[in-house]
Amino acid sequence: MVAAKSAELRALFLSLDRDADGRISPAELQGCMRATLGEDVPAEEAEALVASVDADGDGLLSESEFLELAQQADAGEEDGERRIWALREAFGMYEMEGLGCITPASLARMLGRLGAERGAGECRAMICRFDLNGDGMLSFDEFKIMMS
Template sequence: MVASSTSELRTLFSSLDKDGDGRISAAELQVCMRATLGEHVPAEEAEALVASVDADGDGLLCEAEFLKLALYCDAEEEEERTRGLREAFAMYEMEGEGCITPASLGRMLGRLGNERGVGECRAMICRFDLDGDGVLSFDEFKIMMSA
């Protein structure tokens, strides 16, 4: 349920609340997830999501509960993305130093069939080396991967 702001989520909630009663059902949540994620979510899963944040137990989501669910889903998505990036980082890091060096980048690129010299690898790293230490930390790698 990725949205860039709380106001966008409130607008989305209002558009789903067809009868204007300030609540949306699991079925309406399914429509939302199909629209925002592009995938069908089974009714049982939508009901479980509603139940996970339904503070008053009415089986419906008020705006506050909807926002809580959206933030939870965004946090889970970010955690999954970070886990994938850590796996990719580990492939390039290879030396157990907690950073990607020009040599380790060159070795990995070579394994992928994209041979590069150390100088080229150093230049590639330099573009995202924010602290100027000549290597990429995980945080710098995350920035590079989102560029």
Template sequence: MAAALGRVFSALDGDDDGKISAAELRLCMKAALGEELSAEDADDLVASADADGDGLLSLEEFLSLARLETEEEAERCRGLREAFRMYEMQGQGCITPLSLKRMLGKLGSHQDIDECQAMICRFDLNGDGVLSFEEFKVMMDA
């Protein structure tokens, strides 16, 4: 993983000075992902891992930031997995309209089965009538 991140670092380091500036980060985000990163967000991201306070990310700082992001994503995934287990029915590995109805009822939101089917249908990417964990993650990000 470190080798791959080293290649990403090199790609982000547009002026080849061994450091990534907030401007380089913004430029690469736009070019690679087509996403705008505000100057403020780029500055905040760099500052969050800038251990030496020079306003730039060295390779070591970049790797530290990547590890932190990976750990945060893993923690988020664990939380989503726990939430998913609350909604799934008896370890079936999916959320059915009936299991959704039961959990919503426990939470005080009483929906009929047709409403639960409609809620699931909105995020049921493969059309099988239930939500897998991956589909649940998409729903939670919406």
């Protein structure tokens, strides 16, 4: 599987290297991100990405530097997945009523179990600060925002 991933990354590198000079410029990287991710990345951000792994300081990505950047992206993605899993676990501890959301009552119960007793009004106020849709409860997406 590692060889297949390496071959995919090499093919991607070659396709990004529009001028076939064996290096990817920040502009080429920027174009790739626009085409593959649908994101318009500012030139400064593309330059910062290149600089983050530019071992020889030429302002361009060699194939080995590109592979380093790809490995960093994979590691960041794994960290993100672990964080989401941990947040889902935490959310599940507070979401006790099977509604798929945290209610003032379920928040009060969990806080009580943690030794941080809060009244219903306080719990409603806590939820209200992050309740983006105004339903009086926290969805998982609202909980993620609260925890960030």
